[in-house]
Amino acid sequence: MKFSQLQLTSPYLKLEPLSFDKVDPTPLDNPFLISVSPDAGMLLGIDESLWEDEKLVNILNGTDKLEGSDTFAMCYAGHQFGYFVPRLGDGRAINLGEVNGQNLQLKGSGLTLYSRQGDGRAVLRSSIREYLMSEAMHGLGIKTTRALALIGSDTDVAREQWEKGAIVLRLSPTWVRFGSFEFFNASRELKMLQELADYVIAESFPHLTDEENCYLKMYAEIVKNTAETIAGWLSVGFNHGVMNTDNMSIDGRTIDYGPFAFLDDYKAYYVCNHTDTDGRYSFTSQKGIGYWNLERLAVAMSPIMNHEAAVEVLDEVYYTAYDNEYFRRMTKRLGLYEVDEKDRHLIDSMLGRLENSSIDFNLFFRKLSRYDGDKSSILDIAVYRKPLESWLDDYDSRLKKETLSQEERHQKMLAVNPKYILKNHILQEAIDLAKADDFSMVNDLLKVALSPCEEHEDLEHLCKPTPQRAKNIKLSCSS
Numbered sequence: 001m002k003f004s005q006l007q008l009t010s011p012y013l014k015l016e017p018l019s020f021d022k023v024d025p026t027p028l029d030n031p032f033l034i035s036v037s038p039d040a041g042m043l044l045g046i047d048e049s050l051w052e053d054e055k056l057v058n059i060l061n062g063t064d065k066l067e068g069s070d071t072f073a074m075c076y077a078g079h080q081f082g083y084f085v086p087r088l089g090d091g092r093a094i095n096l097g098e099v100n101g102q103n104l105q106l107k108g109s110g111l112t113l114y115s116r117q118g119d120g121r122a123v124l125r126s127s128i129r130e131y132l133m134s135e136a137m138h139g140l141g142i143k144t145t146r147a148l149a150l151i152g153s154d155t156d157v158a159r160e161q162w163e164k165g166a167i168v169l170r171l172s173p174t175w176v177r178f179g180s181f182e183f184f185n186a187s188r189e190l191k192m193l194q195e196l197a198d199y200v201i202a203e204s205f206p207h208l209t210d211e212e213n214c215y216l217k218m219y220a221e222i223v224k225n226t227a228e229t230i231a232g233w234l235s236v237g238f239n240h241g242v243m244n245t246d247n248m249s250i251d252g253r254t255i256d257y258g259p260f261a262f263l264d265d266y267k268a269y270y271v272c273n274h275t276d277t278d279g280r281y282s283f284t285s286q287k288g289i290g291y292w293n294l295e296r297l298a299v300a301m302s303p304i305m306n307h308e309a310a311v312e313v314l315d316e317v318y319y320t321a322y323d324n325e326y327f328r329r330m331t332k333r334l335g336l337y338e339v340d341e342k343d344r345h346l347i348d349s350m351l352g353r354l355e356n357s358s359i360d361f362n363l364f365f366r367k368l369s370r371y372d373g374d375k376s377s378i379l380d381i382a383v384y385r386k387p388l389e390s391w392l393d394d395y396d397s398r399l400k401k402e403t404l405s406q407e408e409r410h411q412k413m414l415a416v417n418p419k420y421i422l423k424n425h426i427l428q429e430a431i432d433l434a435k436a437d438d439f440s441m442v443n444d445l446l447k448v449a450l451s452p453c454e455e456h457e458d459l460e461h462l463c464k465p466t467p468q469r470a471k472n473i474k475l476s477c478s479s
């Protein structure tokens, strides 16, 4: 199957017209293909080369259409930095339709009814970041929207400076957000709210279709999914940066990559988003913000489900799901396979020690994956050795309870502790080259993003340490 042979349908358009804006993409000038992800293509059943599909660029650019494609932008609301905005919507994203359980969406394809003061565009810099990070999140085993292809163009787009416009073709089983429910609740369109809930059940939770209390049960699943995804982020050192409720997907996957960052040296309250002056979306705050956002969703869904029961569900499910998933991922990262509740304390104390040692979070785990009792192999990458030294004593004693051999433990740890992390400094290098029309690094990064724990001997330069000046920097939201 070729990409350009796909046939799409648009079940979302069966909802009331207030839910969407039927709009065509506005093409960019002189579009050209920068990168494709065959791995994402497999989700659509594409087995022919995406590079050789001559229609791919035009479909991304909106000058060709896939069969059955009826393009539209979605309407939603959202709490942005704690404040409610009653109407947002896809200001620069245009949906193409659905196939194989995946909804295809262009990002950066021009104005829609919801563009407000924006230009409907996405610049090359932010598109490269979103394209690569979508695939990297999948490579890390964390639920996310995917990216199939990226095009560049000659179209000038105004940001702090003039930049070039680009478009990413994104895939997701759903593009409905918490803010979609907030829109209908705030507009008091309660029949439409229920229709949306039924749509979401059909799209993302079909096993609940004929269940009693299906909306409450759906809410419970959203709580669990969201908690697990955020636990995934904290376990790999990922800071999303803009956890507004319009950026929270209804099936709990990572969505809308903006000024995100991975931790360099471990810093619990690191804030990647330059405009987040209060640190609302700091690294460690993400756990509590997930809960807060789910509270907003419970309010938005309250016309169709018992609110008190929903709050109880939230309390029962959220922290348990979060803690279990975090513990599961972190014990694997540490190579601890025998069940021991005391490991929760070992993990907590590790985080404090990492912060006091000024040590790169992910590099620490990669080094630990070859740890043989020689502490200097770890301590040599820390600025301050003392805090971590005594923690390593505790770790040594804990390892004695394990039954696996050291060699087996190392193999298992190397398979879960990534060598390649899309840190901002490395993404920036790829962006600088791309601005000079060299896209080789974008394509190399795609390879390591999809299999970050493998060695990739020819691509070692992509995991070089972060230069001091680039450590834990903040990023501008403009994209």
Ligand code: AMP
Residues within 6 Å of the ligand: 088, 089, 090, 091, 092, 093, 114, 115, 116, 117, 118, 119, 120, 121, 122, 242, 246, 247, 256, 258, 479
């Ligand atoms: P974000 O924080 O990127 O998720 O964006 C928040 C809202 O602003 C969403 O409704 C976006 O669609 C919209 N938006 C962001 N950038 C633009 C742009 N350049 N043009 C139009 N709308 C935009």
Ligand code: MG
Residues within 6 Å of the ligand: 246, 247, 256
């Ligand atoms: Mg968004």
